[in-house]
Amino acid sequence: MISPTPDQMASVTFNAEGLVPVIAQDVANGDVLMMAWMNAESLALTFAEGRMVYWSRSRRELWRKGDTSGDRQFVREAYFDCDGDTLLFKVEQEGKGACHTGERTCFFRSFGDS
């Protein structure tokens, strides 16, 4: 379990809506799985529970990733960027994947010739 220091937590800059963008990356193969948002509460819960807890902007509620789908994301490493305004979590992705479409990653569509 990762225990962030107060200094590290103070380095996180939330936007005007009180949110910070969070990138989830598959610790197993480096694939970027998804990008979503956290508020201060969901960030604290993510560290406390060791699994990704986002803030759903559409539903305006805490979003414990995988509670519905069963496909939880367990925190293995966590980083904040130079400005503190974006977070990167390396996660162990449970089940079939991160995307509600059933794909493993949300970035399953590419630009260019398909």
Added chain:
Amino acid sequence: MISPTPDQMASVTFNAEGLVPVIAQDVANGDVLMMAWMNAESLALTFAEGRMVYWSRSRRELWRKGDTSGDRQFVREAYFDCDGDTLLFKVEQEGKGACHTGERTCFFRSFGDS
């Protein structure tokens, strides 16, 4: 050079400020290098020039990554997510890295014991 189709470009959803978050990932080793923003113009320029052109929110101007530092990012693969509201570019990172601090990735600080 990647030539996005009109359908693919129409899948991109910009936020209320006309911006979309963009993740740059090192195509060589899978490291997430940075997250920044593009507007429609910078996205079109990115594809037209084959290198990352962001929109600087602080300076409110086009930001041709590497014009000052020399550390350009050349586009190798590009993806949009299931909602079309986040983009992922796999890039060839030139020079010493993506971060203005001199680090290769902006995510060089981790949460937890250091």
